[in-house]
Amino acid sequence: MRRLARVAPLLLAWTATLSLAAEQPPASVILFIGDGMDEHQVTLARNYLYGAEGALAMEQLPLRSSARVQTVREDDPGQFRYVADSANTATTLATGQLTSLGRIATSATTDQDQSTILEAAQKAGLRTGLVSTASLTDATPAAFAAHTAHRSCQSPADMAKAIGYAAATQQCMADQHSRGGKGSIAEQLLAANIDVLLGGGKRYFAQSSKGTDLQKAAASQGYKLLSRRRELLEKGPGSKLLGLFAPGHLPVEWIGEGNRRAQPIALNWLGEPQFSEPFACVDNPDHRGTPTLKEMTSAALTRLSADNAKGFFLMVEGAAIDKQAHRRNPCGEIGELRAFDLAVQAGREFARSHPNTLIIVTADHGQAGQIIPLPEYFLAWGNRQYPPGYYAVLKTRSGELMAVSYATNAPPNGRGEVHTGVNVPVYLQGIDAAQVPPLMDQRQLNRLMRDHLGLNAATD
Amino acid sequence: MRRLARVAPLLLAWTATLSLAAEQPPASVILFIGDGMDEHQVTLARNYLYGAEGALAMEQLPLRSSARVQTVREDDPGQFRYVADSANTATTLATGQLTSLGRIATSATTDQDQSTILEAAQKAGLRTGLVSTASLTDATPAAFAAHTAHRSCQSPADMAKAIGYAAATQQCMADQHSRGGKGSIAEQLLAANIDVLLGGGKRYFAQSSKGTDLQKAAASQGYKLLSRRRELLEKGPGSKLLGLFAPGHLPVEWIGEGNRRAQPIALNWLGEPQFSEPFACVDNPDHRGTPTLKEMTSAALTRLSADNAKGFFLMVEGAAIDKQAHRRNPCGEIGELRAFDLAVQAGREFARSHPNTLIIVTADHGQAGQIIPLPEYFLAWGNRQYPPGYYAVLKTRSGELMAVSYATNAPPNGRGEVHTGVNVPVYLQGIDAAQVPPLMDQRQLNRLMRDHLGLNAATD
Numbered sequence: 001m002r003r004l005a006r007v008a009p010l011l012l013a014w015t016a017t018l019s020l021a022a023e024q025p026p027a028s029v030i031l032f033i034g035d036g037m038d039e040h041q042v043t044l045a046r047n048y049l050y051g052a053e054g055a056l057a058m059e060q061l062p063l064r065s066s067a068r069v070q071t072v073r074e075d076d077p078g079q080f081r082y083v084a085d086s087a088n089t090a091t092t093l094a095t096g097q098l099t100s101l102g103r104i105a106t107s108a109t110t111d112q113d114q115s116t117i118l119e120a121a122q123k124a125g126l127r128t129g130l131v132s133t134a135s136l137t138d139a140t141p142a143a144f145a146a147h148t149a150h151r152s153c154q155s156p157a158d159m160a161k162a163i164g165y166a167a168a169t170q171q172c173m174a175d176q177h178s179r180g181g182k183g184s185i186a187e188q189l190l191a192a193n194i195d196v197l198l199g200g201g202k203r204y205f206a207q208s209s210k211g212t213d214l215q216k217a218a219a220s221q222g223y224k225l226l227s228r229r230r231e232l233l234e235k236g237p238g239s240k241l242l243g244l245f246a247p248g249h250l251p252v253e254w255i256g257e258g259n260r261r262a263q264p265i266a267l268n269w270l271g272e273p274q275f276s277e278p279f280a281c282v283d284n285p286d287h288r289g290t291p292t293l294k295e296m297t298s299a300a301l302t303r304l305s306a307d308n309a310k311g312f313f314l315m316v317e318g319a320a321i322d323k324q325a326h327r328r329n330p331c332g333e334i335g336e337l338r339a340f341d342l343a344v345q346a347g348r349e350f351a352r353s354h355p356n357t358l359i360i361v362t363a364d365h366g367q368a369g370q371i372i373p374l375p376e377y378f379l380a381w382g383n384r385q386y387p388p389g390y391y392a393v394l395k396t397r398s399g400e401l402m403a404v405s406y407a408t409n410a411p412p413n414g415r416g417e418v419h420t421g422v423n424v425p426v427y428l429q430g431i432d433a434a435q436v437p438p439l440m441d442q443r444q445l446n447r448l449m450r451d452h453l454g455l456n457a458a459t460d
Numbered sequence: 461m462r463r464l465a466r467v468a469p470l471l472l473a474w475t476a477t478l479s480l481a482a483e484q485p486p487a488s489v490i491l492f493i494g495d496g497m498d499e500h501q502v503t504l505a506r507n508y509l510y511g512a513e514g515a516l517a518m519e520q521l522p523l524r525s526s527a528r529v530q531t532v533r534e535d536d537p538g539q540f541r542y543v544a545d546s547a548n549t550a551t552t553l554a555t556g557q558l559t560s561l562g563r564i565a566t567s568a569t570t571d572q573d574q575s576t577i578l579e580a581a582q583k584a585g586l587r588t589g590l591v592s593t594a595s596l597t598d599a600t601p602a603a604f605a606a607h608t609a610h611r612s613c614q615s616p617a618d619m620a621k622a623i624g625y626a627a628a629t630q631q632c633m634a635d636q637h638s639r640g641g642k643g644s645i646a647e648q649l650l651a652a653n654i655d656v657l658l659g660g661g662k663r664y665f666a667q668s669s670k671g672t673d674l675q676k677a678a679a680s681q682g683y684k685l686l687s688r689r690r691e692l693l694e695k696g697p698g699s700k701l702l703g704l705f706a707p708g709h710l711p712v713e714w715i716g717e718g719n720r721r722a723q724p725i726a727l728n729w730l731g732e733p734q735f736s737e738p739f740a741c742v743d744n745p746d747h748r749g750t751p752t753l754k755e756m757t758s759a760a761l762t763r764l765s766a767d768n769a770k771g772f773f774l775m776v777e778g779a780a781i782d783k784q785a786h787r788r789n790p791c792g793e794i795g796e797l798r799a800f801d802l803a804v805q806a807g808r809e810f811a812r813s814h815p816n817t818l819i820i821v822t823a824d825h826g827q828a829g830q831i832i833p834l835p836e837y838f839l840a841w842g843n844r845q846y847p848p849g850y851y852a853v854l855k856t857r858s859g860e861l862m863a864v865s866y867a868t869n870a871p872p873n874g875r876g877e878v879h880t881g882v883n884v885p886v887y888l889q890g891i892d893a894a895q896v897p898p899l900m901d902q903r904q905l906n907r908l909m910r911d912h913l914g915l916n917a918a919t920d
Contacts, residue, residue, distance in 0.1 A: 389849070
């Protein structure tokens with residue numbers, strides 16, 4: 001009996017292997033991109049949510065690596081820059097090729113279209129989906145299915161506007177229909193015929209191109225249009241989905257108590273820092289009625305996997321981790337990282353019943369947030385020590401205090417924090433460890449995904 | 461022929477396995493600690509040294525994980541702090557137990573000695589060594605063989621001094637001989653009878669305790685005393701080594717051209733930032749005559765492995781990565797990270813001929829340095845955007861520009877930058893991948909090392 005008990009699981013495992021080999025479930029990829037989610041932002045959220053002994057869902061994926069973030073210069077594509085933006089890094093994840101800041105799946109200087117994994121998946125008959133808490137026309141989702149010289153070319157109305165800070169070679173004019181271009185990102189996303197598009201950005205689609213309203217065009221293309229959470233949760237099976245749940249980016253899930261963010265340290269007349277009181281994070285009332293990233297992810301997975309013998313490619317972006325860090329809003333950032341992590345959890349649950357699913361969780365680039373010491377630490381060194389940027393002390397869920405600093409761009413009325421050039425974490429499951437080197441770059445991540453789906457690498 | 465070519469390597473591998481099993485080389489551990497070397501500092505050094513496509517030696521180790529850095533409060537050991545120092549984290553790596561800021565292998569509040577892996581290795585008959593670019597009495601090496609309430613208790617002269625910023629429970633008086641204590645760190649390091657001690661800190665050993673000069677005591681204990689690079693390179697075989705190559709910490713290998721460091725951004729009368737010119741890193745003339753960390757590591761490995769059937773435990777610290785980041789000296793920091801990485805390379809070369817060697821490369825805690833955009837980026841956003849901390853633009857070895865910011869503690873005459881609370885990277889070789897979870901903590905790293913050496917975990 002004891003011997004049988006030992007052998008039985010082995011027999012079961014062997015039988016399972018046989019039946020898997022026989023059925024060969026379709027290969028699918030879910031790429032989760034936490035925008036600006038470097039390891040420092042991950043640590044910040046984990047500490048707040050689960051304490052010093054905790055772990056996020058993404059951190060429990062079986063494999064991890066670290067990816068170099070690479071950006072070439074628009075004015076000299078043979079040279080690298082060491083800080084990226086979401087446009088050029090999403091381009092590399094989508095295409096396996098490098099480009100310059102601001103570009104959406106086009107090459108630096110020469111403005112050639114770079115073919116994406118989503119396009120290759122479509123050609124191979126796989127289903128595709130893009131899900132984001134940002135406007136769907138924002139850089140990260142855009143780079144998987146549109147090709148423009150600049151991320152600002154979001155809608156028909158943007159195409160004639162000059163972009164003051166961008167190079168002459170990156171103005172939207174190059175992509176105008178009148179010049180033989182493919183038009184704005186919104187138009188290109190619809191033309192791409194993607195099965196699932198869920199996010200924000202209604203105002204970019206509530207426009208006309210060549211005399212046709214984009215949303216009407218979408219409906220006539222067979223899209224079911226969704227604009228409320230309830231519609232998403234109650235949607236029937238079958239049709240393609242275009243969910244636009246906010247005019248621009250979706251509202252964030254969390255804010256600080258009393259809407260508090262990080263602030264510059266006030267000094268008294270002696271030049272001594274006056275640290276402000278700790279605060280906790282609370283639900284953002286403005287998020288009510290908006291689907292969570294997890295709900296959008298689950299809806300996308302249901303639609304993409306139903307009666308599908310060929311698999312799918314799905315990109316899910318937690319966009320506002322970055323956007324809230326830019327705004328020095330630690331509760332916004334932590335709440336969005338939590339929402340992203342819950343979406344990863346939904347992906348893992350899906351993979352349990354769909355075993356040939358590769359899950360990659362990564363970030364596009366680093367952000368400004370740093371965990372630094374508490375006021376008591378600075379005060380112990382003397383009465384003139386304090387951080388120079390924006391600073392907040394958070395009351396974590398476990399009741400401990402944690403201080404966060406944002407200090408990459410100074411002026412109070414300035415454009416906010418900037419990105420950093422740190423390596424980004426990569427968490428993976430559904431792939432052989434031997435295929436995952438300890439140090440990678442974002443082109444290699446593209447290759448891993450193409451290999452898993454059996455797609456050839458880009459040839460352009 | 462073709463078939464034989466395919467089979468031959470398998471046969472060789474199989475034969476090698478057999479002969480390994482027969483000889484069973486002694487299990488050894490080399491623990492490399494890059495002080496303050498979080499992934500941001502790693503990326504900074506890699507970019508400078510090897511460019512956007514490069515990789516450090518440590519990044520090429522076959523396995524990687526990420527470690528939570530955990531610190532409890534002295535005033536309430538049931539609560540965590542989210543920023544650590546080198547004393548409490550080296551303690552955790554050394555003992556497998558948590559403690560509070562500043563403590564050297566003693567427990568928070570209760571001040572009980574926590575037993576270290578070095579002590580356990582000695583009891584089991586293994587050889588031991590500590591190598592550092594800091595004074596040997598500095599927190600990281602100290603925590604492996606000394607037990608004090610505070611890291612400042614470095615030498616006999618320190619034992620009666622009050623430490624203004626430390627808790628009443630962490631004053632050195634508790635460790636005075638007259639109160640039944642074990643005395644200063646320098647005395648305890650000598651009493652520990654470690655086979656190899658190489659680093660700085662001569663001034664802490666050029667003191668007397670209970671009427672005996674510490675260096676004379678060391679010589680009568682059988683130590684060969686070394687104080688110059690040439691003595692280290694020419695040392696004969698056999699005896700225990702005490703190398704003290706500087707009065708305090710060793711001089712750093714690199715400095716900025718013209719001794720330049722990061723600086724606050726000057727503003728003109730319109731409030732517009734005046735960014736200063738880029739600079740490169742150059743050799744520090746003050747380092748001449750000082751052994752490199754690689755030379756000390758190689759000397760230690762030779763001594764520890766010669767005619768040794770029982771293996772060894774060696775800790776190698778790159779101490780000034782942290783110290784130079786505190787001082788906003790990017791060239792100092794990069795040069796020390798490079799020196800550390802070359803020592804790792806020496807460790808890897810050693811492991812090639814000593815296959816039962818576990819190598820762990822990690823950091824104790826995070827530091828302030830961040831790679832942020834170049835001046836041209838800030839200027840493109842307008843003429844009032846600039847980083848609020850200390851900023852430098854470096855000319856990397858590949859001729860590209862990279863900007864670094866230090867912005868955690870403001871005042872120009874202040875105590876310098878502070879540590880951050882980010883997870884730290886862990887690079888490993890010589891261990892089965894199944895034993896390395898993707899997320900760890902520093903207690904687990906201690907357990908991995910003890911397991912590899914066949915030592916029981918601490919029971920206190």
